[in-house]
Amino acid sequence: MPAEGSVRIVTLDGIPEVAVGDDVGRLIGDAIERSPDALPLTAADVVVVTQKIVSKAEGAIVDLTAIVPSVRATEFAQRFDRDPRQIQVVLDQAVRVVRMDHGVLITQTPHGFVCANGGVDASNVGPASGSIVTLLPADPDASAGAIRASLRERFGLDVPVIVSDSFGRPWRWGIVDVAIGVAGLRPLEDLRGTPDADGRVMHATVRAVADELASAAELAFGKATGRPAAIVRGAAFTRGEGSIREVIMPPEFDLFP
Amino acid sequence: MPAEGSVRIVTLDGIPEVAVGDDVGRLIGDAIERSPDALPLTAADVVVVTQKIVSKAEGAIVDLTAIVPSVRATEFAQRFDRDPRQIQVVLDQAVRVVRMDHGVLITQTPHGFVCANGGVDASNVGPASGSIVTLLPADPDASAGAIRASLRERFGLDVPVIVSDSFGRPWRWGIVDVAIGVAGLRPLEDLRGTPDADGRVMHATVRAVADELASAAELAFGKATGRPAAIVRGAAFTRGEGSIREVIMPPEFDLFP
Numbered sequence: 054m055p056a057e058g059s060v061r062i063v064t065l066d067g068i069p070e071v072a073v074g075d076d077v078g079r080l081i082g083d084a085i086e087r088s089p090d091a092l093p094l095t096a097a098d099v100v101v102v103t104q105k106i107v108s109k110a111e112g113a114i115v116d117l118t119a120i121v122p123s124v125r126a127t128e129f130a131q132r133f134d135r136d137p138r139q140i141q142v143v144l145d146q147a148v149r150v151v152r153m154d155h156g157v158l159i160t161q162t163p164h165g166f167v168c169a170n171g172g173v174d175a176s177n178v179g180p181a182s183g184s185i186v187t188l189l190p191a192d193p194d195a196s197a198g199a200i201r202a203s204l205r206e207r208f209g210l211d212v213p214v215i216v217s218d219s220f221g222r223p224w225r226w227g228i229v230d231v232a233i234g235v236a237g238l239r240p241l242e243d244l245r246g247t248p249d250a251d252g253r254v255m256h257a258t259v260r261a262v263a264d265e266l267a268s269a270a271e272l273a274f275g276k277a278t279g280r281p282a283a284i285v286r287g288a289a290f291t292r293g294e295g296s297i298r299e300v301i302m303p304p305e306f307d308l309f310p
Numbered sequence: 311m312p313a314e315g316s317v318r319i320v321t322l323d324g325i326p327e328v329a330v331g332d333d334v335g336r337l338i339g340d341a342i343e344r345s346p347d348a349l350p351l352t353a354a355d356v357v358v359v360t361q362k363i364v365s366k367a368e369g370a371i372v373d374l375t376a377i378v379p380s381v382r383a384t385e386f387a388q389r390f391d392r393d394p395r396q397i398q399v400v401l402d403q404a405v406r407v408v409r410m411d412h413g414v415l416i417t418q419t420p421h422g423f424v425c426a427n428g429g430v431d432a433s434n435v436g437p438a439s440g441s442i443v444t445l446l447p448a449d450p451d452a453s454a455g456a457i458r459a460s461l462r463e464r465f466g467l468d469v470p471v472i473v474s475d476s477f478g479r480p481w482r483w484g485i486v487d488v489a490i491g492v493a494g495l496r497p498l499e500d501l502r503g504t505p506d507a508d509g510r511v512m513h514a515t516v517r518a519v520a521d522e523l524a525s526a527a528e529l530a531f532g533k534a535t536g537r538p539a540a541i542v543r544g545a546a547f548t549r550g551e552g553s554i555r556e557v558i559m560p561p562e563f564d565l566f567p
Contacts, residue, residue, distance in 0.1 A: 059347055060319040060530045090316055152565040159565065167481040176515070219517075223480055223566040224424040225488070225557050227498045227518025229525070241484045258433070260476075261484025262529075268486070269526035272519075272545040273317045288529040300482050308409040308416065309480040309566045 060287040062273040063090045064280045071281075073112040077102065077196075078203025081282055085208070091284055094210050099290065100200065101270035103281040104218040104233060105174065107196045108187040115142050115173075117184040129153060136175075139186055143171045146188060151310070162189060165301035166233065168220045190216065193234025194296050201236040213237030213292065217267035223309065230271035232263035232297060239295040240264075261300065262290050317544040319530040320347045321537045328363040328538075330371070334453075335460025337363075338539055342465070348541055351467050356547065357457065358527035360538040361475040361490055362431065364453045365444040372399050372430075374441040386410060393432075396443055400428045403445060408567070419446060422558035423490065425477045447473065450491025451553050458493040470494030470549065474524035480566065487528035489520035489554060496552040497521075518557065519547050 065084035071077070081102060085091045108114060122130065122137035126144055130137035133156030140158060144150070147160035151167055160171040172189035190196045197214040204212050216234035221227070232240055240263035270283040304310065322341035328334070338359060342348045365371060379387065379394035383401055387394035390413030397415060401407070404417035408424055417428040429446035447453045454471040461469050473491035478484070489497055497520035527540040561567065 059321060060526070062317040062319075062526070064316060154565060155563060157565060219515075222518075224559050224564060225518065225521070226559055227516045227521065227557065229518050229521050231482070258476075259484045260528075261479075261482065261486050264482070264484065264486050265525040265529050268522040269317070269319070269529055271517075272522055272526055272542070285529070300484065302481050302483055306412060307481060308411060308414060 060269070060285065062269055063088065063284045063286060064273045065091060065282040065284065066280060068106070068281055071106040071109045073109065073114070075110040076203070077107055077110045078200040078207075080106075081200055082204055082207045084282065085204075085284075094204075094208050094212055094284075095286060096210070097287045098210075099213045099215060099238065099266055099285045099288065100204065101215045101217050101267055101283050101285060102197075102200060103230075103274070104172070104189060104193070104216055105187055106281045107190050107193070107216050107234075111190055111196065113188040113190050115186050115188060117142070117186060129158070132156075139170075139173060139175060142186060142188075143173045146171045146173060164189065164193065164233070165298065166220075168218075172218060172233070189218070189233060194236060194298075195234075197234040197236035211237060211292075213290070215263055215267055215270075217270060219271075230264075230267040231261075232267045232300070234297050235263050235295050237292060237294075238263065239291040239293045240297055240300050241295075242289075242291060262288070263295075263297070263300070266290065317526070317542065319526055320345065320541045320543060321530045322348060322539045322541065323537060325363070325538055328366045330366065330369040332367040333460070334359065334364055334367045335457040335464075338457055339461055339464045341539065342461075342541075351461075351465050351469055351541075352543060353467070354544045355467075356470045356472060356495065356523055356542045356545065357461065358472045358474050358524055358540050358542060359454075359457060360487075360531070361429070361446060361450070361473055362444055363538045364447050364450070364473050364491075368447055368453065370445040370447050371442050372445060374399070374443060386415070389413075396427070396430060396432060399443060399445070400430045403428045403430060421446065421450065421490070422555065423477075425475075429475060429490070446475070446490060451493060451555075452491075454491040454493035468494060468549075470547070472520055472524055472527075474527065476528075487521075487524040488518075489524045489557070491554050492520050492552050494549060494551075495520065496548040496550045497554055497557050498552075499546075499548060519545070520552075520554070520557070523547065 117138040120138040122141040126140040127137040149161040152159040201214040217230045219228040242260040242262040244258040374395040377395040379398040383397040384394040406418040409416040458471040474487045476485040499517040499519040501515040
């Protein structure tokens with residue numbers, strides 16, 4: 054167990070290139086056994102796994118050579134020097150186009166996420182795969198749940214799992230990692246009604262702890278060094294059968310439709 | 311130094327209630343000397359300090375009893391069960407009202423931040439201060455710079471400093487901590503043109519590393535336990551004379567005005 058109040062982020066090394074059909078839970082378990090800082094797992098651990106290896110393992114990928122872009126995709130792509138086939142994949146995956154301007158395509162995915170390119174991503178998809186893009190996993194909570202079950206069976210400990218992806222934000226440059234799927238923890242820490250340090254009751258504080266865990270894990274990934282998973286150890290969070298659906302703001306509260 | 315690839319977040323305990331005129335750099339330095347896990351400071355450290363104690367020390371506070379709300383503030387407050395004086399303070403601080411609906415008031419601050427209530431906050435402002443709200447520091451980069459200078463003088467080491475605050479996000483419930491001021495590091499890690507793990511050149515990846523550092527630090531704060539500062543040790547970041555202004559998206563790129 055970590056010192057009281059301190060949090061540690063342990064990267065999991067040695068996860069090989071992932072292919073369709075691979076068992077991500079087993080690969081994560083192997084990496085934990087190879088990482089001396091990871092063992093023993095503790096009740097204060099959360100495993101964070103990047104979307105990219107989950108999508109690849111689940112076959113949530115598209116070969117752009119099979120895509121015929123529409124006129125809409127082609128016009129947008131030509132205007133902003135982008136790949137029209139990738140634009141077409143984003144449009145195919147979208148339940149709603151939120152913004153399509155400045156070369157930026159922001160869509161809402163079937164999961165409810167609003168993000169650039171609907172989570173369709175061309176980076177880090179393998180050495181010989183210039184035309185392959187990854188989609189978001191079809192059910193990221195289930196993806197996280199499968200990894201959780203695999204780790205529980207192997208290590209005899211119920212370790213919560215987060216599947217993470219990098220999202221941009223309005224009004225601020227730069228991407229940060231957020232949770233797109235969770236298993237075994239509550240993604241939101243509801244502090245409403247909890248007295249703060251002064252005894253004042255806080256009445257508008259819901260903390261997106263799963264997103265903060267995802268961002269923290271990213272600090273240890275080293276984006277270009279092929280570490281697609283980490284353990285965050287010692288953070289305060291609440292166990293439970295949470296779902297990333299709790300994080301999605303319903304349309305009636307959306308001030309930026 | 312931490313193990314290669316691992317990151318540690320060390321909370322700084324024993325920071326007393328802050329009052330106007332207090333020297334935050336000295337208080338942080340005292341807390342570092344009292345925290346056995348903090349010493350020795352290393353070249354891999356970033357100090358993260360929450361906005362609240364910085365604002366209090368700088369006197370960036372308003373006593374609501376002196377505020378006479380306008381008709382606009384009163385009508386909005388009555389409709390959504392909020393304090394009309396606090397709404398008035400938010401409007402007084404705003405350079406632009408972005409959204410004002412559903413009881414949510416989103417403004418752009420003079421610094422360029424777009425956030426709920428313009429960063430005006432009533433929680434955690436001291437035991438006997440029911441009518442006191444904090445504003446954002448006038449120049450959060452300068453606030454961070456003063457703490458950095460104080461730590462450099464005391465410990466002989468140039469430790470980057472981030473001033474953080476909790477912001478909501480469109481489309482997702484819950485707040486996460488982000489950077490509102492930086493000193494001694496680049497807030498954005500520009501990976502454009504850097505080959506990824508497969509040798510593919512990434513061309514749209516700018517990582518908001520200061521925001522991820524702020525979120526990571528929050529995991530160790532324990533929001534209701536009065537720990538307003540932490541050290542993040544071992545994360546990858548780039549030193550330099552950065553400014554939070556680099557993070558602000560200019561109006562011509564804002565798809566959500």
